[in-house]
Amino acid sequence: MVAKRPKFCGWGYEGDGLTQEEREMVLARYAERFGLEGFEKFINSPLPDQVDLHASRIEIPAALADFCSAANIDRLTHTYGKSFPDYVRIYDKNFTNAPDIVAYAKSEDHVDAVLDWATGAKVAVIPFGGGSSVVGGIEPAVGGKFAGTLSLDLTSLNQILEIDKTSRAARMQGGIRCPDIENGLRPHGLTMRHFPQSFDLATLGGMIATRSGGHFATLYTHIDDFVESTRMMTPAGVMESRRLPG
Numbered sequence: 001m002v003a004k005r006p007k008f009c010g011w012g013y014e015g016d017g018l019t020q021e022e023r024e025m026v027l028a029r030y031a032e033r034f035g036l037e038g039f040e041k042f043i044n045s046p047l048p049d050q051v052d053l054h055a056s057r058i059e060i061p062a063a064l065a066d067f068c069s070a071a072n073i074d075r076l077t078h079t080y081g082k083s084f085p086d087y088v089r090i091y092d093k094n095f096t097n098a099p100d101i102v103a104y105a106k107s108e109d110h111v112d113a114v115l116d117w118a119t120g121a122k123v124a125v126i127p128f129g130g131g132s133s134v135v136g137g138i139e140p141a142v143g144g145k146f147a148g149t150l151s152l153d154l155t156s157l158n159q160i161l162e163i164d165k166t167s168r169a170a171r172m173q174g175g176i177r178c179p180d181i182e183n184g185l186r187p188h189g190l191t192m193r194h195f196p197q198s199f200d201l202a203t204l205g206g207m208i209a210t211r212s213g214g215h216f217a218t219l220y221t222h223i224d225d226f227v228e229s230t231r232m233m234t235p236a237g238v239m240e241s242r243r244l245p246g
Protein backbone atom coordinates (compact mmCIF):
# COMPACT_ATOMS: atom_id res chain seq x y z
CA MET A 1 0.00 0.00 0.00
CA VAL A 2 3.06 2.29 0.07
CA ALA A 3 5.31 3.05 -2.90
CA LYS A 4 8.55 2.60 -0.99
CA ARG A 5 8.36 0.62 2.22
CA PRO A 6 10.69 1.44 5.12
CA LYS A 7 12.62 -1.60 6.29
CA PHE A 8 11.11 -4.12 8.66
CA CYS A 9 14.41 -4.22 10.54
CA GLY A 10 16.94 -1.42 10.19
CA TRP A 11 17.18 2.14 8.96
CA GLY A 12 16.05 3.23 5.49
CA TYR A 13 13.96 1.56 2.82
CA GLU A 14 13.63 -2.03 1.67
CA GLY A 15 16.40 -2.77 -0.79
CA ASP A 16 18.76 -0.13 0.66
CA GLY A 17 21.84 -1.35 2.43
CA LEU A 18 25.50 -2.16 2.34
CA THR A 19 27.13 -3.66 -0.72
CA GLN A 20 28.64 -7.11 -0.25
CA GLU A 21 32.09 -5.50 -0.11
CA GLU A 22 31.03 -3.01 2.59
CA ARG A 23 29.34 -5.79 4.55
CA GLU A 24 32.49 -7.90 4.53
CA MET A 25 34.57 -4.93 5.64
CA VAL A 26 32.22 -4.20 8.56
CA LEU A 27 32.06 -7.85 9.62
CA ALA A 28 35.85 -8.11 9.49
CA ARG A 29 36.08 -5.10 11.82
CA TYR A 30 33.54 -6.63 14.21
CA ALA A 31 35.51 -9.87 14.23
CA GLU A 32 38.72 -8.00 15.00
CA ARG A 33 37.16 -5.74 17.63
CA PHE A 34 35.29 -8.46 19.50
CA GLY A 35 37.71 -11.31 18.83
CA LEU A 36 34.89 -13.41 17.42
CA GLU A 37 35.04 -15.24 14.10
CA GLY A 38 31.88 -16.02 12.15
CA PHE A 39 30.17 -12.90 13.51
CA GLU A 40 27.81 -12.97 10.56
CA LYS A 41 25.90 -15.96 11.80
CA PHE A 42 25.09 -14.17 15.07
CA ILE A 43 23.76 -10.96 13.57
CA ASN A 44 21.53 -12.03 10.73
CA SER A 45 18.47 -9.81 10.74
CA PRO A 46 15.16 -11.49 11.46
CA LEU A 47 12.74 -11.82 8.56
CA PRO A 48 9.05 -10.91 8.70
CA ASP A 49 7.88 -14.45 7.99
CA GLN A 50 9.83 -15.75 11.00
CA VAL A 51 7.54 -13.82 13.35
CA ASP A 52 4.65 -15.71 14.92
CA LEU A 53 2.21 -12.79 14.85
CA HIS A 54 -1.05 -13.02 16.77
CA ALA A 55 -4.22 -12.63 14.71
CA SER A 56 -5.76 -9.20 14.34
CA ARG A 57 -8.43 -8.67 17.03
CA ILE A 58 -10.67 -6.47 14.90
CA GLU A 59 -12.14 -6.58 11.44
CA ILE A 60 -11.58 -3.77 8.99
CA PRO A 61 -14.95 -2.06 8.52
CA ALA A 62 -16.18 -1.91 4.92
CA ALA A 63 -16.05 1.91 4.89
CA LEU A 64 -12.28 1.86 5.55
CA ALA A 65 -11.38 -1.19 3.48
CA ASP A 66 -9.93 0.78 0.54
CA PHE A 67 -7.03 2.17 2.53
CA CYS A 68 -6.61 -0.21 5.47
CA SER A 69 -4.61 -3.40 5.83
CA ALA A 70 -4.32 -6.18 8.36
CA ALA A 71 -1.51 -7.90 6.44
CA ASN A 72 1.33 -9.10 8.62
CA ILE A 73 3.99 -7.03 6.86
CA ASP A 74 2.02 -3.82 7.40
CA ARG A 75 1.37 -4.63 11.05
CA LEU A 76 5.01 -5.60 11.65
CA THR A 77 6.41 -2.44 10.08
CA HIS A 78 4.15 -0.27 12.24
CA THR A 79 4.95 -1.82 15.62
CA TYR A 80 8.28 -0.30 16.57
CA GLY A 81 10.35 2.82 16.19
CA LYS A 82 14.14 2.84 16.05
CA SER A 83 15.36 2.71 19.65
CA PHE A 84 17.71 0.08 21.08
CA PRO A 85 14.89 -1.54 23.11
CA ASP A 86 12.84 -1.65 19.88
CA TYR A 87 15.62 -3.52 18.08
CA VAL A 88 16.07 -5.94 20.98
CA ARG A 89 12.42 -6.94 20.62
CA ILE A 90 12.60 -7.07 16.81
CA TYR A 91 15.56 -9.45 17.02
CA ASP A 92 13.65 -11.40 19.66
CA LYS A 93 10.71 -11.56 17.18
CA ASN A 94 8.49 -10.18 19.93
CA PHE A 95 5.64 -8.26 18.28
CA THR A 96 3.11 -8.47 21.09
CA ASN A 97 2.03 -4.86 20.58
CA ALA A 98 1.59 -4.99 16.80
CA PRO A 99 -1.36 -2.90 15.65
CA ASP A 100 -4.44 -4.83 14.56
CA ILE A 101 -4.95 -2.60 11.53
CA VAL A 102 -2.80 -0.16 9.58
CA ALA A 103 -4.63 2.67 7.81
CA TYR A 104 -2.82 4.47 4.97
CA ALA A 105 -4.71 7.77 4.94
CA LYS A 106 -4.58 9.60 1.62
CA SER A 107 -6.93 12.46 2.48
CA GLU A 108 -8.41 14.33 5.41
CA ASP A 109 -11.63 12.42 4.74
CA HIS A 110 -9.75 9.19 5.42
CA VAL A 111 -8.41 10.54 8.72
CA ASP A 112 -11.87 11.73 9.64
CA ALA A 113 -13.42 8.35 8.80
CA VAL A 114 -10.81 6.50 10.87
CA LEU A 115 -11.26 8.73 13.93
CA ASP A 116 -15.03 8.54 13.65
CA TRP A 117 -15.11 4.73 13.45
CA ALA A 118 -12.39 4.20 16.06
CA THR A 119 -14.15 6.37 18.62
CA GLY A 120 -17.30 4.25 18.40
CA ALA A 121 -15.42 0.95 18.19
CA LYS A 122 -13.14 1.81 21.13
CA VAL A 123 -10.06 1.32 19.00
CA ALA A 124 -6.90 3.26 19.92
CA VAL A 125 -5.46 5.27 17.01
CA ILE A 126 -1.72 5.94 16.90
CA PRO A 127 -0.48 8.46 14.30
CA PHE A 128 2.52 7.12 12.37
CA GLY A 129 4.88 9.43 10.46
CA GLY A 130 8.42 8.38 9.64
CA GLY A 131 8.40 5.81 12.43
CA SER A 132 11.77 7.12 13.62
CA SER A 133 10.66 7.63 17.22
CA VAL A 134 13.20 6.47 19.78
CA VAL A 135 10.88 6.83 22.76
CA GLY A 136 8.09 4.37 21.93
CA GLY A 137 5.93 7.11 20.40
CA ILE A 138 4.45 4.94 17.66
CA GLU A 139 4.22 1.63 19.49
CA PRO A 140 0.60 0.56 20.01
CA ALA A 141 1.14 -0.23 23.70
CA VAL A 142 -2.14 1.09 25.08
CA GLY A 143 -3.09 -1.33 27.86
CA GLY A 144 -6.22 -3.41 28.01
CA LYS A 145 -8.95 -0.79 27.87
CA PHE A 146 -9.31 -0.75 24.06
CA ALA A 147 -10.88 -3.28 21.72
CA GLY A 148 -7.82 -3.02 19.50
CA THR A 149 -5.28 -0.66 17.96
CA LEU A 150 -4.94 1.07 14.60
CA SER A 151 -1.74 2.62 13.31
CA LEU A 152 -2.62 5.65 11.19
CA ASP A 153 0.11 5.99 8.58
CA LEU A 154 0.14 9.59 7.35
CA THR A 155 3.01 9.43 4.88
CA SER A 156 0.72 9.67 1.86
CA LEU A 157 -0.41 13.10 3.05
CA ASN A 158 2.85 14.44 1.70
CA GLN A 159 2.14 17.49 -0.44
CA ILE A 160 3.36 21.08 -0.34
CA LEU A 161 0.04 22.88 -0.82
CA GLU A 162 1.22 26.45 -1.12
CA ILE A 163 4.44 28.47 -1.16
CA ASP A 164 4.35 32.16 -0.26
CA LYS A 165 7.75 33.46 -1.25
CA THR A 166 7.07 36.97 0.05
CA SER A 167 6.38 35.72 3.57
CA ARG A 168 8.88 32.88 3.15
CA ALA A 169 6.17 30.50 4.30
CA ALA A 170 4.90 27.18 3.01
CA ARG A 171 1.75 25.22 3.82
CA MET A 172 2.50 21.51 3.89
CA GLN A 173 0.75 18.29 4.81
CA GLY A 174 1.93 16.51 7.93
CA GLY A 175 3.14 13.31 6.29
CA ILE A 176 5.75 14.96 4.08
CA ARG A 177 9.29 13.72 4.73
CA CYS A 178 12.28 16.06 5.15
CA PRO A 179 13.90 15.31 1.75
CA ASP A 180 10.61 16.08 -0.02
CA ILE A 181 10.27 19.33 1.91
CA GLU A 182 13.72 20.47 0.80
CA ASN A 183 13.25 19.23 -2.78
CA GLY A 184 9.97 21.13 -2.99
CA LEU A 185 11.30 24.37 -1.51
CA ARG A 186 14.67 24.45 -3.32
CA PRO A 187 13.32 25.57 -6.75
CA HIS A 188 11.83 28.60 -4.97
CA GLY A 189 15.14 29.52 -3.37
CA LEU A 190 13.86 28.45 0.05
CA THR A 191 14.85 25.91 2.69
CA MET A 192 13.31 24.90 6.01
CA ARG A 193 16.87 24.63 7.35
CA HIS A 194 15.88 21.88 9.75
CA PHE A 195 18.12 18.84 9.56
CA PRO A 196 17.56 16.18 12.22
CA GLN A 197 19.79 13.13 11.87
CA SER A 198 16.66 11.19 10.99
CA PHE A 199 16.24 13.48 7.95
CA ASP A 200 15.64 10.64 5.46
CA LEU A 201 12.53 9.28 7.17
CA ALA A 202 11.18 11.91 9.59
CA THR A 203 7.97 13.69 8.62
CA LEU A 204 6.79 17.20 9.33
CA GLY A 205 3.93 16.03 11.57
CA GLY A 206 6.21 13.71 13.53
CA MET A 207 8.76 16.48 14.00
CA ILE A 208 6.15 18.94 15.23
CA ALA A 209 4.62 16.35 17.58
CA THR A 210 8.04 15.60 19.09
CA ARG A 211 9.46 19.14 18.93
CA SER A 212 12.45 17.87 17.03
CA GLY A 213 15.85 19.53 17.13
CA GLY A 214 17.97 20.06 14.05
CA HIS A 215 21.67 20.19 13.34
CA PHE A 216 23.41 23.14 11.64
CA ALA A 217 20.83 24.99 13.69
CA THR A 218 22.46 27.96 15.33
CA LEU A 219 19.70 30.24 16.61
CA TYR A 220 16.76 28.35 15.06
CA THR A 221 17.14 24.94 16.66
CA HIS A 222 13.76 23.38 17.22
CA ILE A 223 10.98 22.82 14.73
CA ASP A 224 8.67 25.19 16.59
CA ASP A 225 10.99 28.04 15.59
CA PHE A 226 9.59 27.54 12.08
CA VAL A 227 5.96 26.69 12.74
CA GLU A 228 3.57 29.57 12.13
CA SER A 229 0.28 27.72 12.19
CA THR A 230 -1.04 24.18 12.49
CA ARG A 231 -4.20 22.39 11.48
CA MET A 232 -4.97 19.20 13.39
CA MET A 233 -7.70 16.63 13.03
CA THR A 234 -8.88 15.25 16.34
CA PRO A 235 -11.73 12.90 17.32
CA ALA A 236 -13.59 16.04 18.49
CA GLY A 237 -13.11 17.91 15.20
CA VAL A 238 -10.56 20.12 13.48
CA MET A 239 -8.34 22.40 15.52
CA GLU A 240 -6.61 25.15 13.58
CA SER A 241 -4.48 28.00 14.84
CA ARG A 242 -4.56 31.45 13.28
CA ARG A 243 -2.21 31.73 10.36
CA LEU A 244 0.51 34.32 10.74
CA PRO A 245 1.59 36.59 9.24
CA GLY A 246 -2.06 37.45 8.59
Ligand SMILES: Cc1cc2nc3c(=O)[nH]c(=O)nc-3n(C[C@H](O)[C@H](O)[C@H](O)COP(=O)(O)OP(=O)(O)OC[C@H]3O[C@@H](n4cnc5c(N)ncnc54)[C@H](O)[C@@H]3O)c2cc1C
Pocket residue numbers: 081082083126127128129130131132133134137138154174175195196197198201202203204205206207208209210211212213214215
Ligand atom coordinates in the same frame (compact mmCIF):
# COMPACT_ATOMS: atom_id res chain seq x y z
C1 LIG B 1 18.91 7.65 13.61
C2 LIG B 1 18.01 8.65 14.30
C3 LIG B 1 18.38 9.98 14.37
C4 LIG B 1 17.56 10.92 15.02
N1 LIG B 1 17.95 12.23 15.05
C5 LIG B 1 17.17 13.14 15.66
C6 LIG B 1 17.56 14.52 15.68
O1 LIG B 1 18.60 14.91 15.14
N2 LIG B 1 16.73 15.40 16.30
C7 LIG B 1 15.57 14.99 16.89
O2 LIG B 1 14.85 15.84 17.44
N3 LIG B 1 15.18 13.70 16.87
C8 LIG B 1 15.93 12.77 16.27
N4 LIG B 1 15.53 11.46 16.22
C9 LIG B 1 14.21 11.08 16.77
C10 LIG B 1 13.06 11.16 15.72
O3 LIG B 1 13.59 11.07 14.42
C11 LIG B 1 12.30 12.48 15.87
O4 LIG B 1 11.55 12.43 17.06
C12 LIG B 1 11.36 12.79 14.68
O5 LIG B 1 10.86 14.10 14.87
C13 LIG B 1 10.19 11.84 14.57
O6 LIG B 1 9.54 12.08 13.33
P1 LIG B 1 8.71 10.92 12.60
O7 LIG B 1 8.02 11.50 11.42
O8 LIG B 1 9.59 9.76 12.35
O9 LIG B 1 7.62 10.59 13.71
P2 LIG B 1 7.14 9.17 14.27
O10 LIG B 1 8.29 8.45 14.87
O11 LIG B 1 6.35 8.47 13.23
O12 LIG B 1 6.16 9.67 15.39
C14 LIG B 1 6.64 10.38 16.52
C15 LIG B 1 5.43 10.79 17.40
O13 LIG B 1 4.66 11.76 16.70
C16 LIG B 1 3.33 11.30 16.47
N5 LIG B 1 2.99 11.74 15.12
C17 LIG B 1 3.62 11.42 13.96
N6 LIG B 1 3.08 12.06 12.92
C18 LIG B 1 2.05 12.79 13.42
C19 LIG B 1 1.08 13.66 12.83
N7 LIG B 1 1.08 13.92 11.51
N8 LIG B 1 0.17 14.23 13.64
C20 LIG B 1 0.17 13.98 14.98
N9 LIG B 1 1.06 13.17 15.60
C21 LIG B 1 1.99 12.59 14.83
C22 LIG B 1 3.40 9.78 16.63
O14 LIG B 1 2.18 9.23 17.06
C23 LIG B 1 4.49 9.64 17.69
O15 LIG B 1 3.96 9.81 18.99
C24 LIG B 1 16.33 10.50 15.60
C25 LIG B 1 15.96 9.16 15.51
C26 LIG B 1 16.78 8.24 14.87
C27 LIG B 1 16.35 6.81 14.78
